[in-house]
Structure formats: C-alpha cells, structure tokens
Amino acid sequence: MKKITGVTVTLASLYTKDCPGAGDFLALKDFADFCEKAGLSLIQLLPVNDTGTHSSPYSGLSAYALHPVYIRINALPEFEEAFEHDKTFAAAYKKFQKQFKYESRFNYDKLLESKTTLLHLLYNYIDKKIQGKVKGVKGGSSFGEQFFLLTERFARKNKWLQTYAVFKNLKDDAMQASWKSWPEELAHMDEKHIKLRWNNKALKVSHNFFVWCQLRAHEQFKEAADYVKSKNILLKGDIPILMNEDSADCWAHPEYFNQELRAGSPPDGENPMGQNWGFPTYNWNKIAEDDFSWWKQRVSLASQYYSAFRIDHILGFFRIWAVSQKESTAYLGHTIPYANISQSELEEAGFTEDRLKWLSQPHIPTKAIEDITGNHEEALSVFEKTCDRVKTEELWNFKKEITGDNSIFEMRFFEDNDKDWYCKQKLAEYWRNRCLIEEDTCDQDTGVTDEAEASEEINSDIKKEKFYIPVYSYGNSTAWQSLSGEEKTKLEKIFATLKEEENTLWKKQALSVLTPITSETEMIACAEDLGVNLKCMNEVLKELNILSLKVIRWNREWQKDGQPYIPFNDYPELSVATTSVHDSSTLRQWWNDEKQSVESFIKMAGAKEDINAADKFTAKEAEYVLSKCAECKSDLFVNPLQDYLFLDDELYLEDENAERINVPGSVNEFNWTYRLPVSIEKLSENKKLLESIKNICNIHSK
Numbered sequence: 134m135k136k137i138t139g140v141t142v143t144l145a146s147l148y149t150k151d152c153p154g155a156g157d158f159l160a161l162k163d164f165a166d167f168c169e170k171a172g173l174s175l176i177q178l179l180p181v182n183d184t185g186t187h188s189s190p191y192s193g194l195s196a197y198a199l200h201p202v203y204i205r206i207n208a209l210p211e212f213e214e215a216f217e218h219d220k221t222f223a224a225a226y227k228k229f230q231k232q233f234k235y236e237s238r239f240n241y242d243k244l245l246e247s248k249t250t251l252l253h254l255l256y257n258y259i260d261k262k263i264q265g266k267v268k269g270v271k272g273g274s275s276f277g278e279q280f281f282l283l284t285e286r287f288a289r290k291n292k293w294l295q296t297y298a299v300f301k302n303l304k305d306d307a308m309q310a311s312w313k314s315w316p317e318e319l320a321h322m323d324e325k326h327i328k329l330r331w332n333n334k335a336l337k338v339s340h341n342f343f344v345w346c347q348l349r350a351h352e353q354f355k356e357a358a359d360y361v362k363s364k365n366i367l368l369k370g371d372i373p374i375l376m377n378e379d380s381a382d383c384w385a386h387p388e389y390f391n392q393e394l395r396a397g398s399p400p401d402g403e404n405p406m407g408q409n410w411g412f413p414t415y416n417w418n419k420i421a422e423d424d425f426s427w428w429k430q431r432v433s434l435a436s437q438y439y440s441a442f443r444i445d446h447i448l449g450f451f452r453i454w455a456v457s458q459k460e461s462t463a464y465l466g467h468t469i470p471y472a473n474i475s476q477s478e479l480e481e482a483g484f485t486e487d488r489l490k491w492l493s494q495p496h497i498p499t500k501a502i503e504d505i506t507g508n509h510e511e512a513l514s515v516f517e518k519t520c521d522r523v524k525t526e527e528l529w530n531f532k533k534e535i536t537g538d539n540s541i542f543e544m545r546f547f548e549d550n551d552k553d554w555y556c557k558q559k560l561a562e563y564w565r566n567r568c569l570i571e572e573d574t575c576d577q578d579t580g581v582t583d584e585a586e587a588s589e590e591i592n593s594d595i596k597k598e599k600f601y602i603p604v605y606s607y608g609n610s611t612a613w614q615s616l617s618g619e620e621k622t623k624l625e626k627i628f629a630t631l632k633e634e635e636n637t638l639w640k641k642q643a644l645s646v647l648t649p650i651t652s653e654t655e656m657i658a659c660a661e662d663l664g665v666n667l668k669c670m671n672e673v674l675k676e677l678n679i680l681s682l683k684v685i686r687w688n689r690e691w692q693k694d695g696q697p698y699i700p701f702n703d704y705p706e707l708s709v710a711t712t713s714v715h716d717s718s719t720l721r722q723w724w725n726d727e728k729q730s731v732e733s734f735i736k737m738a739g740a741k742e743d744i745n746a747a748d749k750f751t752a753k754e755a756e757y758v759l760s761k762c763a764e765c766k767s768d769l770f771v772n773p774l775q776d777y778l779f780l781d782d783e784l785y786l787e788d789e790n791a792e793r794i795n796v797p798g799s800v801n802e803f804n805w806t807y808r809l810p811v812s813i814e815k816l817s818e819n820k821k822l823l824e825s826i827k828n829i830c831n832i833h834s835k
Contacts, residue, residue, distance in 0.1 A: 137367065138763070138830040139175025139771040140168065141715070143190070143794060144203055145239065146774070148809040154233035154244050155808070157205040158350065161357035161368075163813040169364045171823050172830035176361060177369040177443065177771050179715060181354070184377075186309055188241040188805040189795070191373045191445065192412075195300075195381045196431050197293045199350040202244060206251050209349055215258040218267050222254040237791060238806040256342045284344045291347070293430065295331040298343040300381035302336065311379040320384075327385060351437075358438040369659070369771075370439035372431060374446045375412035382427070388419045389427055394455040397463035398664065399605045407454070407463030407605070408798065414455045414469060417646060425649040432653045441657035444679070448664045450646050451639040451673070459537025464565045465604065470642055472634035473572055473600040474627055482623045492612045493569040493601060499527040501563065505555045515556055518546055531564065538564045568612040568624075572600040603628050640669035644676070651677050659709050659769070663687070675707070680769065683710045685762050686723055686730060698737035701765040710767035712759065712776045715794040720758060720776040722789055724750040734758070755779035756825060763833040770833045774809070780825040784810050 142164070147156030149163045161176070168176060181203060185194035206212060206226065216223045229247050233239075262272035263280060288294045303312070303319055312320050322330070331340060361368045375396050376382050383390050390413040398408040420427060435442055444450070456466035479489060497520060503512035516522070519541065520529035535541060538561040547553040603624075607613050613621070651658045659680040662670060674681055683704055689696045704710060712720050724731055724746075731746040738761040744754065759780070763770055775792050778784040786792050795804045809816070816822065 135768075136834050137175050137769050137771075138173055138833045139177055139367070139369070139769065140173050140777060141177040141179070141711070141771055141773045143179045143715070143805065143807065144181055145805070146794075146807050146809055147813060148235060148811070149813050151207075152205060153235045154229075154247075155202070155239045155241075155806075157203045158199075158353040158357045159205045159208055160813065162360045163817075165357075165361045165364045165366055167813050167817045168366055170817055171777075171826040173826065174365065174830075175367040175369055175441070175769065175771055177441075178371060180371045180373055180445075182373075185304070185379075186242070186245070187377065188802075189800075190371075190805065191375070192377045193373055193375075193380055193382075194377060195293075195297050196376060196427070197291070197434055198297050198347055198381075199354060201252060201346045201350055202248050203354075204248070204252065204346065204350050205353060206248065206255070208353065209255065211255055211259055214270065215255050218270055219254070219258045219261075222251070222258055225251055225254055235808070235812075237786065237808055237810065238803065239808060240802065241806055242802075252346055253342065256345060259345075260338060281341070284341050284348060287348045287351075288344050291434075294344055294347060295340075296327055296385040297347070297381050298340040299327050299330050300384055301343045302339045305339075312384045313379070321387075322385075324385075354438055362440070367440040367657075368438060369441040369443060369657075370435050371443040372435060372445060374444070374449045375410065375414075378411070378413050383413060386427065389416055390414070391416050391455075393458055394469075395458055395460075395463075396449065396453050397456055397466060398454050399466060400464055404798070405606075407456070407466060409456055409461065409463040409466075414453050417642075421645070425646075428650050429653045432650055432656070436654045436656050439656055441659060442654075443659045443661055444647075444650075445661050446664075447647075447660040447662050447674075447679070448667070448670075451643040451667055451670065452635070457537055459539050461538050461542065461561075462565070464606065465567075465570060467570065467602050467605075468635065468639075470635070470638045471602055472631045472638060473602050474569075474631065476599040476601070478627065479601065482627065483620070489569070489599075489601070491615075493567055493571045494530050495563045495566050496523060496611070497529045497531075497560070497563045499529070501559055502556055505552060505559060515560075519544070519560060535564070566610050566612075567604055568607045568610045569601040570604055572602065603631070636668045639667060640673060643669070643673045647673065647677055647679070651679065663714075678707070681705065681708045683708050683765070683767060684714055684717070685710060685712055685765070686717075686727075686734070689733075695733065698734055700737060701762070704766045706766055706768050708767040709769040709771055710762065710765045711770070712762055712772045715773070716797045719773070719779075719789070719792050720755065721750045721779055721785070721792065724754055724758070725789065738762075750779070752780050752782045752825075756828075759829050760832055763829050765833075775807075777826055777829075778810065778822070781819060781822045784822070786810060 144157070144160070145155040147160040147164050149156075149160050152160050158181075161178075164176065168174075180190035180193070181200055182190070182193045183195045183198040183200045184190060184192050187194070206229075207216075216226060229251060232247065233244065258267070259280065261267050262270060263274075263277035265273040288298075299322075300312070303315065304310075307315055314320075330336065358368050376390070378390075378392065383392075392413050394414045395409055396412045396414050397410045398404070400407045432442070452468040452470060454463060454466050455469050456463045460466075476486075476489065480486075484492070497516075499509070499512055499516065502515050503509055506512045506515065516529050519535060520531055522529055541557055541560045541564060544557075547557055604610065616624070657680065658678070660674055660682060662674070662681050663684065671681070673679075685698075688699050688704075688710075690699060713723070717723075718726065728746055735744065735746055738758075741757060744757050748754065755776070759772070759776065762772075773794070775794075792807070794807050
C-alpha cells in the first residue's frame, strides 16, 4: 500500500449552498472536489445508518438501512413535478428552506422531523399520481406498475428491507415507542409473521414508503461514492460493533443478541464506575451457527460504497465488557469470554466457604445506614426490607431478591426525599463492594464455544461447583483490604493465571469472529483498537491484515517514567495514524489544555525556535504539529477535518469547545451536530488552506 493522507468527517457536518440544514449524501461530491484540490486521497465517513430519533451514528436502528435524513430532497427524481403540482408539498418545502438557514450546529430533532414530513408528502404525491388524482399529469395504473416494479425489484435484491419496512411502520404506529412496549403479538414476530405483514395489501403503500426512501438514499449515496472514486479518492466507511436494543435487528433477530447483558467498558480513571452503553451483547454461538450471515451482509452492503472500512471497537470482537441489565453501572461487569476460578481451587488455597462468602457477598454494617437516618430504629427498618442479618452481628447481606443495584433503586418503600435517596445510594455502593462475583449472578455468556466442549462441561460433575470471577476493581473492596498479605498473594497468583487463560480465549474468539467477516470483502480493514492493549491483539491484526489505529497523543510508552511519546519512525506501516478522533478533544483543545502532553510531544517530535508549548494555539502551531505527525511511518494518516481547518486562523470558532463532535458519557443536543464554519465551496477557494494541507500530504508521502 502506498502512503495515503486523508480526512475524517461526519456527513451531517458538510455545508454546501445546496444543504444548509445538514450535510447530505450528495454533499460528498463537493467535498471530494475540495479534497482533490487539497491533495487528500481518502475520506473517512462516520456511520450513515438509520438511527431513528438518536443523533449518535453509533446507536443504530438498523444494521443495513441508510439514514433518510441524508437524502437531498430537491435532487429526487419526483421533486420538480411534485413541487409544481402539489401545493401542500411546495409550501412545506419553501418553509423548510426558510427554517433551515446555516448554523454552526444543527437541530437534529427538527431536521429529522422536517425531512421526514417532506418525504411523506412527496410519497403521497406519488400515490395520488398512481391513483390518477393529479390534474394535468399523466399517471394511473401504468405509472403505478412501473413505480411498484422499481421498488419491488429493489426490495427483492435487499431482503432485509422487508423486516426494516415492517418495523419502521410499526414504530410510526407506536409514536416511536420501543418495540418492548408493543403488544405481545407485535413485539415478538417471527420471520413467517413478518413476511405475512409485509405482504398485507392494506399495508403495502405504507411499507413501500420506506422501500422508496431506501432506494433513493442508495441512489444518491452510490452516485456520490462513485464520484469520489472517479477522483481517485478512497471512501472509507465505519461499521459500529453494537446495535441499539430498540432496533429492527434486535426485534427481528432476538436469537443474535443477549438482552440480559449490556455492553460497556470497565472502570478507569475518568470513569470509576465503568461505562454502561446500554446496548445488548451478541449471542456469537447463534451467529456462528448461521455462518455469520448477518455480519457478512453488513460488510457486503458497505462494499457498494466504500473501499475501506473501520471496524468499530475491535476490542469487543476479542472480548466485550458485559454487565447485567440489572445493573445501572458497569462496575460489576466481566469480559466475554472469561476464565473463572472454581470453589475447590480457592479452598485448596485456604479460602473456606465462609471466607468465600465474605469475598463475594457485600457485608453492610448497620452504622452505614444509621449515619444517614440518624436513628438506629429507622436504619433497622431499611435493612429489614432489603437485607438479612448476619447471625447476631451488626452486619447485613442483601436479600436474594435483590439481583442488581436497579433492584435497590426501584424499591417502592423508599420515598422521594433526600434521606431515602442517600440510603439508596449507600446501599448501591455496598452492593458493588465485593472482591469476587459468583458466576450464578453474572448472567453467564461464554462467547463462541466449541459445542462438544460446552456439552462436556455442562454434563460433568465439576459443573456443580461454584465458580467465581474477580471484580475488575477488586482492590477497592472492603473484603480485599481486610485480607492478610499472604491471602492477597495467593489470590493475585490465581488472578494472574486467569489472565493467561483469557488471552488464549480472546485470541480464539477474535479469529473465529473476525476471519469470516473480513474475508467477505476486498475492502481495506482498519481497526479501532483503542483501550486495553491485549497481548494477542497485534498477532490477530497482523494475521488478518487489519490496520491498527494510532491516536498520536495517546501513542506513548505509558509504563515508563514521563510516559514518552513513541517515535514516528517506530509506527507500524500497517496502521492508521491520527491527531484526534470524534470522541476526543480537538487538536486545538489538546494544545491549549494539556500542556504537559504538548511538551512531551515537542521533545519527541523535535523542537522549533518559534514553537513554545506555553503559547496559545494558532495556525503556526497547527502546521508544526500536523507536519511532524505526517512523518509517521503509518500507511494511512487520516485526521478530523477540524484539525486541518486550524491551519487557517480565520476558520477558528470563538468557542473552541464548539469545534468538538462528541463528548462521551453525555447525551444532549450538542453531540453529533457540528457543522463546518464555512461552506465547502469557500473552502475550495481558500488557497492558503489548500496549500497548507498539500504540504502535509507531501510530507507524509515521502
């Protein structure tokens, strides 16, 4: 592979004179012209799948469907005629044009509502034309046959459309409520009943609306993708690993998902409770039984548009961090797959049954609640409803019916006052206060397993034993801190053995899952491998020819004093290097807010006389950082568009926080609504910016 320099954008952020509301599929053509002038040879798009009412592109309502919000209404083949002959549609479109003037951030909900309304009105015009109800326009059955032949052909070619159209229609009927709240006969429909509903003549027009939207979205995206390719620019897509539980896929294929578990990430410095993303994990055994057809189709559809693709959170294909749906946090999560410790092994190490109970079950002192209630009797009242006393001691264990901290928060006897709120929080805190998780309480899921091995384990006598998993932050537990030095040493030795076992499990899991997915396409596979650096990660990526990701500000030798940056010459060629990602601060924020990191970067990259870490970030600093980073050996050097725009001081926003795409851990109107500060047409005329980006590209190509 020759060295390639590229740019990452969200499609909605692209601003042209033809799409003031938010960027659309056809805006890619204008952006490709800009990239060609700037010398950029790769465009990386964040996901463009339908996410329904969610603005995050990683909260998919469908694994396959494109988002209708990216359709350019006035470029649809039906637009001009409808605008001329349908006053209602014409008035709505004029209102849309007036309502959506350019803003630095767009309103996702309003845009989605307005575009959906326009698409429905336009489709209603088509329906009236089929019925011959439009004066002065030839329509009728002949036109209807042609139109339905067009949509039926597209639906036959894309079998997933039947499920998607039925689901979307039901969502509309339910005012977008989750399918889990639908009547039983609608919430749990098998393939046979979905097909029956799809073929229901009374619903045909409704279903065909969603087919038509997908057909037109595909046509516009394909037109734009082909244009990008004609410019000798690679288009790189992004395939999210997880699905929203309220998606067409979770509804129609519950066998592929484990609704008892939620994916997330383990505790760390910034997230001491871990992250609970709320998405269900996969039932990899069932997906494997179906020859990975669901995943293969995702990749196959993506290849219609892309030449390369980003595998989101590839760590999750090795091992996903999973937590019971009964938990509000991810603190008591565990990896899938995982290795466990048997009761007999722990007993051999000297841990009696009572000692294991102490390690695996929270023990709450009466005083913990009494300090909140200020009253012993009131504290006892709380405990009697939530816990069982440990013999005659002032210690309590949770009752068996409490199976997660959600059980505590949902208890009706608590009143809506500060005292009860603090009681609930304290009980939840103690619920997490344990060193070991007993396997029966962790909603076991073992990833892809060999059926013979699994059957043998289930039928063996050893399976009757209790098994345990270490809590990720076990060192914070009261139980751990109460152990003797000898006991801690014994447990740490056992935990170390588990890690070695798990490395083997995770490598096997990754190869079994990623091999069929990546071998399905000729697209260049790129990993988003941020997070824990697994021992087996590089081996698997190399074996499957998947490029790793190097976020330059985080690509450091963290275990060494001073945490020095890894020299650019030591970057692997099979990698994608970048200055920032959509979940991080921008290059400008990094320079202004993380001075110690900046100083370390300058030390590694090579200082310049006019560059000082203490100075405020300007175009001069942007050129220095980007030029130095371009020296990396990575085959791909792909940066967010914002970081390139910093090469021109006149493109800076007054509030540097407004240049971010997303702030992880928050859900609000700000995230995922960033727009370019000027139109693409103006960017294409900015000679200073174009030349500066060209220089970066030239440095990387050497």
